[in-house]
Amino acid sequence: MRKFIIRTFGKSLSRSILGYTLAVTIVGSAIAATQLDIQTVPMLKLTGEVGTTNQIQYVTELGQTNAWNVLTNVVLTNSTEYYVDTSATGSVKRYYQTVVLSGTNASVPDGMALIPAGEFTMGDTFNDAFFGNSALPLHTVFVSPFYMDKNLVTKALWDDVYKWAITHGYTFDNAGMGKAPNHPVHTVNWCDAAKWCNARSEKEGRVQAYYTSADQTTVYRAGQLSLQNDWVKWNSGYRLPTEAEWEKAARGGLSNNRFPWGKTITHSQANYYSDSNIGFNFDVSPTRGYHPDYSTGSAPYTSPVGSFAPNGYGLYDMAGNVCEWCWDTYGPYDSASQSNPRGLASGSDRVNRGGCWGLKALSCRVAGRDYNSMDRAETIYGFRSTLPVGQ
Secondary structure: OOEEEEEEOOEEEOOEEOOEEEEEEEEEEEEOOOOOOEEEEEEEEEEOOOOOEEEEEEEOOOOOOOOOEEEEEEEOOOOEEEEEOHHHOOOOEEEEEEEEOOOOOOOOOOOEEEEOOEEEEEOOOOOOOOOOOOOOOOEEEEEOOEEEEOOOOEHHHHHHHHHHHOOOOOOOOOOOEOOOOOOEOEOOOHHHHHHHHHHHHHHOOOOOOEEOOOOOOOEOOOOOOOOOHHHEOOOOOOEOOOHHHHHHHHHOOOOOOOOOOOOOEOOOOOOOOEOOOOOOOOEOOOOOEOOOOOOOOOOOOOOOOOOOOOOOOOOOOOOOOOEEEEEEEOOOOOOOOEEOOOOOOOOOEEEEEOOOOOOOHHHHOOOOOEEEEOOOOOOOEEOOOEEEOOO
16 A cells, blocks of 8 residues: 655656555756756655645665655645655655555555554553562553554464575574464564564565664674664564553553453453452453363464454454563663653563463453563464554
């Protein structure tokens, strides 16, 4: 759902998708004092729904079609807006596309959901985990918009990228396991997940997110590295969600709820281990123990992705099935308001969220936090990836 403009001297081409058009005309020309180069400046014309945000992107070559540079965001205050790309002066050619970031025709990659920008209260508003609550203090967090996989990474998707990756310079600690192609991949550690995200990006022609140092020149493809925040190109490629991104996404636009859908949980809503004898009254499932529909054969008792209703953002399995690796190094919360927090600068213990088939309801809460060493691979660990808006 993208729109392209090819701009060469004196020529333009536009394509309309879902009622939006981006047209370009060449306006203005000047002759330099010392040479006969004609300097052209393109004017971009956007038409569409008033109030939508459109991101204009460009490249000078289409060899790597996902390596688009962000030019600017334009909010349509009228049905037609103009933008003059002064940075293109003197270019022989420039290719443009727009991505609709908001509105009824918002551009969203296949299999992903748009998580809108906004503030939310992060942490345990119920103080449920009163034995040393790591999800306190409550604090206000602003998160920029991003895309997130609707489903956990399946064994089928993992295998598709993994098989490509190991023939293109990537190595993994674990090959990944899964009960079936449509079940989530499991037994992958944090390092595996990070390298897989890079491989997925490269396979699709995108710029990778993770690098081996702060100079961001060597792509992270091998070994166990405790990546640091400044080793990441945050606006490029697939990556693991930050803890704040994950919690905002899990809440699904709702507030003051324990779970993605409300305040209580049952086996009709998630795949988890139900236990009435834990001192809490929010697990009201009439069936107890492992989920009766999936506790067949040998563990792990995962379920096919998308087996339960999605949350308000269209995301599945944000509670239960497998625990999800997040980017952040585990650490205490700060009470101050924050914008796009990314956890501690570095560390080997990484956060996981959401609970799983073998953990109790307490772990499945949207505010619930857990962590493990980045090299730990168990049957309870899986992940999903995110993508920056405009990718």
